Amino acid sequence: MGYRLSKIYTRTGDDGSTGLADGSRIAKNAQRVDAMGTVDELNCQIGVLIEYLANEAELAEVLRRIQHHLFDLGGEFAVPGSQIIGDGHIEWLEQTLDQWNENLPPLKNFILPGGRRDAAHCHLARAICRRAERVVVALGHEDSINMASRHYLNRLSDLLFVFARVLVRKEGGEEVLWSPTPKPDAE
Known part of the structure; x- marks a missing residue:
């Protein structure tokens, strides 16, 4: 069995620092902690999105x-120098992206987040993913x-965009x- 947390609070972070998985401590506002936190936030938003997909088992x-x-x-960010995500993860995302994008019509305009609740949540996940990429x-x-x-975060944001397009089109929905807004001199 893996590592278990038996005590949730430790008080070790009360000084504004946090522990990394390698045992080192860094400031809670360090870029590495921001990367871990933003990826966690993205994961949470994807969890919310999944709860809206009762009829979309494959997605x-x-x-x-x-x-x-x-x-x-x-976990990779929690252990400086470690590498967990690799080319295989990126290739899987690209194949998945191609598969889901195949039947979508080409974009001729920019689209706004919305159209359906699940698609809007998918767009929110995409925006958080873009922020995670900037932090990384x-x-x-x-x-x-x-x-x-x-690279993984970059491809994931593209996939989330495609998933939002797929979801909004379900049951005849439209993007x-x-x-x-017209330029002031064009009025």
Whole structure:
């Protein structure tokens, strides 16, 4: 059996630091902690999204697998220098993305988040994923990271965009197209 937490509070973080899995301590506002926290937030949002997918077992199964990958990714950030996410994860995302995107019509306009509740939650997950990617890029500027983790988040945000498009089209739904505000001199 794996490691078990028998006590939830330790008081060791009361000084504004947190422990990494390698035993070192860093500030809770460090870029590495921000990366772990943003990936955790993304994982939580995907969990919320899954709860809206009662009739979408195949899509929910893909998202559950992604949740496990994201937990691994958080673990990777918790142990500086470790590499868990690799090319195989990225290739799987790309294949999954191609499969789900295959039957969607090409985009001719920008679309807005919405159209259905589950699609809106998927767009929110996509936006959090983009933020996670930005945080990981920033972390890479101050510390060495596994570049595959950055690539994984980039592909995942694309997949979440495609999933939102798939979901909004269920049962004859339509995407909400962006209607740009006319320039003041064009009125």
